[in-house]
Amino acid sequence: MLPNKKGLEIIRTYMKIYNGSNEDFIKEHLVKELIENNVLVETEDETYTLKSENEEEMMHSKVGALKEAVYKFVKPSNIENLGNPRVLDLCSGLCYNAISALHYNKNSKIDMVEICEEVLFLTLFLDIPFKEHEIIKDKVREYFLNKIGIKYKSKYDNINIYVEDARKFIVNCNKKYDIVFHDAFSPKRDPTLYTYDFLREIYKRLNDNGVIISYSSSIPFRSALVSCGFIISERESIGRKRGITLGYKNPNFKPNRINKIDERVIALSINAIPYRDETLNLTKEEIIKNRNIRKEKLREKLIKVGKYISTKQIKKGNIPEDILKIQEENLNSSEIIIKMRREFFKDIYDEIFSIY
Template sequence: MKPQKEALEIVKKYISKYNEDNEDKIKENLLKELKNYLVRTGDGTVTLRSEDSKEMMHSSVGALTEAIYKFVKPTKLEERKDPFILDLCSGLTYNAVAALNYNRNAKIHMVEICEEVLFLSLFIDIPLKEHEIIKDKVREYFLNKLGYSYKSKYKNVILTVGDARKVKFYNYDVVFHDAFSPKRDPTLYTYNFLKKLYNSMNKNSVLSSYSSSIPFRRALVENNFIISEEKSPERKRGITLAYKDIDYKPNRVNEVDERLIALSISSIPYIDKTLSWSKEKIIKYREEIKLRVKMEAGNYISTKKIRANKVPNEIVKIQKEDKNSTEIIKKMSKVIGWDSILRRYLS
């Protein structure tokens, strides 16, 4: 999902008019113009309508609630000592604000491609005092961009505006992966981008994403993440957690998903070999690979049969082993005929 273009055009008008002294006036006028595009969610915080006017950028449960229960709580941020967080697709900044609220010693690298949404974050109300920290960093970006000289006093927040695929990454302990749905825009769900993330994460680090997409989870497995899942506050499908180099066994994803990730051709990951392909090219290339795998592999198990558990006994036995989901999926994958074909396209 993306914000409605009309809303972004309204916000864009105010960016060039912005200075440190007129925030209150801009807030009053901007929010008035956006009244048909902003929606109050269940916890009282606001979000934007998306391109589909019936859908919103955050769940109806609440934008702040979503940040807490899809990103902060599942990554056990409170328990981490001085964590370095990568906040992908920072948007209206709920995730970053919630993170600092739960761990004031955290350092955060915020990455956002849409200036308009980031600018709007200065004028919405997030009922946590840490919002002032994040706003000050956003304020620094826009004032300096407009030719003013402003220096934020907060050193624990880095803000980068641009395509995350091209951004310089550091070494992170936690990654909030809050990109749009991979079906709508797979650019940050590709095997290649997730490889970049994996290489930028420390030992015992974790990535959290609301997406439970099968191609996304397969891409994580192919990059040696240990995948897991936790319950989501407002839907049946669980959120995805992906760990790097941990020495314990997290919750497994459900058995049906393990089989689909390991066996179904629908699990073939999105690929972006240069980290610059358009979403249309990424989607088209994946469809081409699926056709090639079908032709080269010959016999394969249909998704319908996999869901019905009509799989070889060898698969059933593997799923009973006391291992993490990634180990189980990799072992099951070796049983099927097209596993090695896929890796040719990933290399």
């Protein structure tokens, strides 16, 4: 899913006249036009966000675009306490996450990946109160000036910008990261970057103590992370009831557990069946349709072998006592989920999870 079509159209008209020396002119007109067309919207911390293709979803929540970057991504990543963190900023958009990462750790080395160059262009004309915005703007400027044939070399070698599909980037990437910011639109509307197959590629490119962070608490997403080998964890979020998700690679790490209801649902419900994209090039419609087919197949299989429990009953804790008791053990959430699955499905475990 992309940012709002009307918004992109407006930005494109200004991209066409951009020459590096008319930024003040563009700033005055572009921002005004986007606001007048109701596609650029002020959030509660006075920073701006763009509407998405689907009018109901914004690129950021209304509590604040910058605030969200700080409290949903950067602070939970513990970047402040790392030496020279290597950061993969997926879905860079208006660049709030990258700017905030630099603000909290100036030694960060950041690879930014964004499919839509128009949103990157827009950051040149926004007022974002962290001074590190100037660094990111300088890199964005380098990208757009080089594109129109004007030679310009930014002095900030610690930032790279890749304008491409994150799926393509990840398969061609041979670097390792300490932190991955995963900031795609919500999986219900676009699961492209929430599939087991994409997340597995991220897992391979994380350092042993690395972490992936997402604002999403989606069940199939968390379930996919468990299947990839991540230790899943959650933290309170600003502006929404459900927490953000963190996935750690180090199997010896024992982070906060996710809530117990989600643990049970991920372990036993057919709603936890992950999105798949084996070739990493399916459309969002294909990914959703294929998952629905596998989900139905799994439901039929579980009913047939007498192992189907509805999500409503699982949430209430109406599952066998010995399986429920596993949640009292001193394990991390991923270990709990895998143990509940193994002990509940027993000898049909492999068959069930081959449908996953």
